[in-house]
Amino acid sequence: MSTHHPTPDACIACTTCVVNCPVARATPNYLGPRLIGPAYERFRLLGLAEETSLHYCSNCKNCDISCPHDVPVSTFNMMARAEYCRAHKPALRDWVLGHGELLAKLLRPLPAGLKNFGMLNPLTRRILDKFGISADAPMPAFAPARFRDQLARTYQGMQPRKVALFPGCFIDIYDPQTGFDLVWALNRAGYEVIIPREFSCCGLPMIANGFENDARANAARNLRAMRRMQEQGIPVLSSCPSCVLMLNRDVPEFFPDLVQKTCTPRVLDAQAFLLDCVERGELRLIPENDCAERVVYHAPCHLRAQGGGLPGYELLQQLPGIHVENADAGCCGISGSYGFKKEKYAIGMEVGAPLFDKVRRSGAGLSSSECGTCRLQLEHGAHKPSVHPVTLLRRVLEKTT
Template structure:
């Protein structure tokens, strides 16, 4: 790795803690601190210990409380990558300490999903198994929040369904990265994306050689394994970039990892180069709209929508492109929930000891949705949708599903 070109030192997350002013903005904006007195705060965990650049075997006891929601990063006036420093510290800790079986399972969802999809009727047995295991307290005994339902596996993955789609050939192409959730749990969202792009004259390609973005690995401390995923994915993204084919993503946590967190965590120039070829789905559609290239032959959709903006979308600094696009659909009204973090933060809220914190963080959002007169809740993030469903008994959908409905 000695010949690997790194980004400039002042842009590397590991050194950003040196710019901390101890102003406590990160602490004032941390949803976990607001929900739990046990967390001593992102400033102490990340910048304070990060200044030692991980040269000493010294770890803050509340390191495990950070959910990586990145509220602290957005609040920092000095540009300190607070949450990324937390993740680097967590990765360093687990290089010298064993993981629990629970964390191993939560971090390796892709591994389990591949096994399930390879077995005939695997999804049926797996879904039944998690329901029975939850009812009998097996999951709780492992350290998983027993109040939650585990995500269900689809009977047929997105990649398998994609092979059956008859697309029009086109010179305009995009590479769709479904991530684990769409591929294994919610393939209908990927199908909706393909239909939207086909309607706009694009042929959609996939690359089954890409793997999980690595976000679940990072937050559970499997940093070296996450680096392997980054190396593979970045190499493939760069090959598509050379062909002039953008990579488009429907999951905001995946897009954040691919376009920002790889470089922040690992500091390699090629990761920044690959990031230039990553687009959020509605970011790409909004760009088409700005150039007058987005098809506007919408049918009327009389729906009032309430939109929860995921933390990982806010962190990308691209605004709310789904709102801009959906407002072009006759009959659609979109209001922002504007109620902060939902609290689940990927696999954070699935941990038994973090469940109450997760639900406490989400209280404001739950109440906002319950009080709303909206017909549907929309959100780009799969785990946010799980949390909203759990906390409000509504059935949120991805914004791309609304757009696809308007094009029918």
């Protein structure tokens, strides 16, 4: 990564991050964010060997959320992981989990049904388990076509304004319907949605699995596209909190030289943007509605780490006929690709157990969360459907018109 490097000296060893670390609570194998992050960083700066429990960090950012002195604990961990992976080649399993977008491109010639049979049948799952991807972990199914390709063929009407959408890999590859639910809401507010061709994976899965150079290449492409959008006065939105966090905060931390040469990324939370549309009168939430649905909402860790509130939850609260409860039960445990790994699956399920229990006991028929892998984990652990807030927004507004 760049020569820019945060200092561990702001850490006062208060252990607040340890108390709030879901992984440290779930397994004794992880020494905790304070020791692995700022404390051990001092040894790294002396050139000493890496502490072996580093790989247990899930990059959920709860250490960053809880630190009273704004120490970038997770950044130390991810920088250390990149350094370790420069000296020790990551496993093929980690490459696969870190490069979902590239894998989807390689498999593109195959029909979705064949891809999904190949990836999800019991025999393949056993083989993947030997390979290091848990046979018990929930796996998303490939969509028949990528969201961006479908959107390019979709007529959106004559809209007076434009927004650029950073779709994120989950919606783009596995869940186009959620993308179209967002496009529907934005069209209704008077915005045409475009996806610049350069937009690539935000790089978070690459960073989390140790592939710094690949994340850097993607950051360069994404920043070039963002600069073009900024020059044209077109706002960039994303409905995925992890993408927003990676692009707005992590890219400038990890690759400040790229930001200096290109532009400062500014990606807006799509749910916050829709709330602004409501406030400006561009999107009307019709109060008359005879539906009554109970929903339990889960705030993704990467959304809470941004410190900008819970716009998706606020949006649900404003929907007529929706009775929403904030689960407020911590991390779901999947942490992007972390919970798919064979040696981490049980840890992820242990981390998510309080949330699953809260969802099951809530009396709600379904849960809602902005993060695609959170929704996958919620359905797996709580055995109830989980949808994005914009899906509920569309469902309610279509019933009222």
